[in-house]
Ligand SMILES: Nc1ncnc2c1ncn2[C@@H]1O[C@H](COP(=O)(O)OP(=O)(O)OP(=O)(O)O)[C@@H](O)[C@H]1O
């Protein structure tokens with residue numbers, strides 16, 4: 188657990204952070220958000236003492252950070268920055284091994300760990316371990332940055348706009364991976380961004396800052412539904428129904444689908460059963476495309492009734508938010524989109540109707556949905572509680 | 578056998594060095610070549626010492642003065658880029674700048690009353706004269722290390738010394754080596770002036786040749802010094818290549 192108590196940082200006349208207090212429970216993701224210059228980076232960097240606070244105290248699991256030697260403290264806190272800051276003269280594996288080496292681990296202890304982490308962030312070590320940073324794309328470099336921060340298994344992770352410098356599609360993937368990794372590793376994370384959608388997507392709690400002050404600290408739902416001030420309301424944006432879709436995951440509304448690996452007409456026809464479409468996969472279950480059963484019935488050979496796709500482009504993951512799934516559907520002009528796991532294996536599909544269902548029921552706290560829970564079973568909130576500011 | 582690209586300049590420089598060493602050792606070759614170039618000269622070769630001896634003297638002079646330049650210049654450049662030395666940065670760059678613009682002959686003249694005749698006034702003059710490229714490239718190389726890399730290093734818990742020696746210096750190595758190379762090559766040429774204060778070296782036949790009006794001596798000393806500079810440049814270029822981390826190679 189991280190506790191900030193009345194933390195202030197002054198630079199001469201300028202007060203960068205002004206008496207900020209909040210608490211992040213262990214295993215939660217706290218997103219620091221706010222306009223440029225509001226003190227997010229300063230707040231973050233005081234936690235690992237890259238910046239010393241002017242006053243106030245910061246505790247990690249009850250221990251005052253000022254009581255630990257800064258270098259020692261930082262070796263136990265993961266740190267990821269927008270510019271990544273990989274060492275250009277070291278290979279990917281050597282970069283990732285930095286903190287274990289500082290901690291005095293032996294090679295046989297850190298080497299498997301380095302390879303494991305590269306795997307976790309989606310960079311197969313056989314291919315990437317010996318590359319140099321200049322040989323990586325922006326997204327790959329950022330993955331290495333994340334692996335480097337996680338390799339020594341720190342309980343706390345500080346991330347300063349980690350996905351700010353990559354293109355939107357890569358950012359979306361990195362965010363989905365972050366959600367997947369976080370679900371597995373359960374780190375305490377403090378994550379700086381100025382992208383509201385990113386905050387809504389990733390946060391357990393959002394700390395919204397404004398010129399050095401903490402405006403509101405609460406769950407994304409509360410910030411959307413009960414903004415503490417006009418500033419919070421305006422900052423979160425007006426399209427709140429859509430924003431809420433950023434809290435719900437595909438996993439909550441997807442359904443299973445028919446699929447076949449077959450090529451023969453009879454096999455495909457049988458897989459069609461009563462449904463309109465049937466997905467095609469390879470032997471390992473990786474999505475390859477789909478067949479329109481109607482066209483098939485009309486007598487076209489299966490090869491011609493099918494559409495071949497690259498799952499990287501055309502499918503979403505269970506961790507994808509409904510907002511991203513919706514924009515994918517709109518982009519492709521489909522009413523359904525396939526859901527695949529990290530390796531591209533088909534696990535289901537999500538329909539526009541299912542997403543509409545969650546939108547129509549705008550009062551439901553979609554994020555509270557447990558996997559598989561039925562939408563109708565969510566307790567409703569009285570409409571009067573919403574829109575108090577409008 | 579195919580050489581890896583980064584070894585090629587090193588191997589070429591070694592071959593050049595061997596060839597140079599052989600040429601320097603061939604006193605008769607110098608005599609016959611200079612004799613054919615200056616047929617009217619009774620003594621086309623500098624008589625007081627062999628080319629090999631003069632070259633060794635020259636190398637000693639350059640070795641000591643450049644060695645001192647590196648020993649002082651690189652740490653000085655490192656220091657003025659640290660917080661503790663930041664205040665001295667302007668003074669140091671002004672001083673090394675002045676050291677380079679001040680003519681070495683004048684330094685020699687000024688040093689003579691203090692250090693007398695011989696090797697040491699020459700060493701002092703050359704040491705000061707060679708500082709500028711070393712210090713300024715060390716500073717430039719360290720400044721060119723991206724702030725974000727240093728920030729990440731600090732964020733991971735490296736202390737300042739470790740960042741300097743395992744991150745900043747490797748990343749600055751190429752630029753620093755380019756400064757070292759410039760400094761040493763300039764020094765080899767400038768060191769011929771040192772013969773004026775009796776420091777010996779390849780300047781001896783040049784200055785001796787001017788005073789007795791024997792252009793063959795001048796050509797002998799100048800040619801040997803020029804060849805030495807080319808060879809040193811090649812060796813240092815090879816070193817520069819080897820010290821450049823692989824990750825920075827284009
Ligand atoms: N070293 C410094 N000296 C003086 N003022 C500073 C210093 N560092 C930050 N500030 C000021 O403190 C305020 C907060 O800066 P900070 O970098 O924390 O903002 P931020 O919220 O991270 O902004 P951004 O979204 O642009 O990254 C700014 O007004 C900034 O100008």
Ligand SMILES: [Mg+2]
Pocket residue numbers: 227228229
């Ligand atoms: Mg910032």
